[in-house]
């Protein structure tokens with residue numbers, strides 16, 4: 001496979017809102033769906049207060065059932081953007097079709113393409129023609145190769161692509177999807193793109209997320225995505241995997257020494273490998 005994204009030297013880092021996503025470990029957190037200003041502000045206040053810099057929230061929701069909450073659309077984008085702005089964060093939200101690219105691009109800092117759209121080639125080609133960074137989620141039955149080739153569609157015109165592993169379908173019933181950490185290691189070897197691991201849609205639960213987050217730090221991933229909610233029981237989508245804010249804070253606090261350890265080990269390794277002057 002001739003991967004354009006494997007040309008590691010061709011870009012030094014994907015920077016958005018002053019954050020270099022190719023360096024360090026980034027936490028993307030926020031509710032599955034934007035529901036209200038109160039919900040977004042409650043989440044943003046706690047998350048920003050604990051160093052989270054990227055706020056998520058779906059405004060156009062790809063729901064399995066047409067009878068489920070479909071998102072607040074334009075209004076949702078505004079509530080997300082406002083909560084992010086007033087807490088010094090950057091925002092990410094999903095675009096589901098070519099018609100709403102302009103609307104989403106005007107409001108958020110990073111455009112998400114969901115698992116169900118990973119091979120929507122007309123959407124990917126249109127996203128290549130605009131400037132906003134694109135976080136591409138792995139399709140639920142896509143191989144690593146198919147995932148990287150889908151990313152190449154966006155890379156044809158837009159260098160700013162982030163890969164997001166979110167688990168693939170399997171026979172396991174205790175987790176929502178099967179988190180493919182081997183795939184993450186492969187993606188990081190095969191391309192220069194930052195790789196974020198979505199621990200909520202991959203597991204469909206809250207309890208095992210903190211230990212998987214530690215695994216992502218050790219693995220070298222560029223970050224994680226986690227769904228959090230100020231009142232998980234009332235969440236209008238994905239309530240079972242919505243992490244309460246207190247748990248999110250505990251996870252972030254627990255993760256900090258692991259991230260610092262990784263930074264220390266990485267800087268020692270680069271000091272010993274750099275040529276003597």
Ligand code: PEP
Pocket residue numbers: 032058062094113114115116137166198201
């Ligand atoms: C989401 O992150 O809001 C989402 C719908 O995830 P996925 O596309 O991975 O199912």
Ligand code: MN
Pocket residue numbers: 032033201227237238
């Ligand atoms: Mn969700």
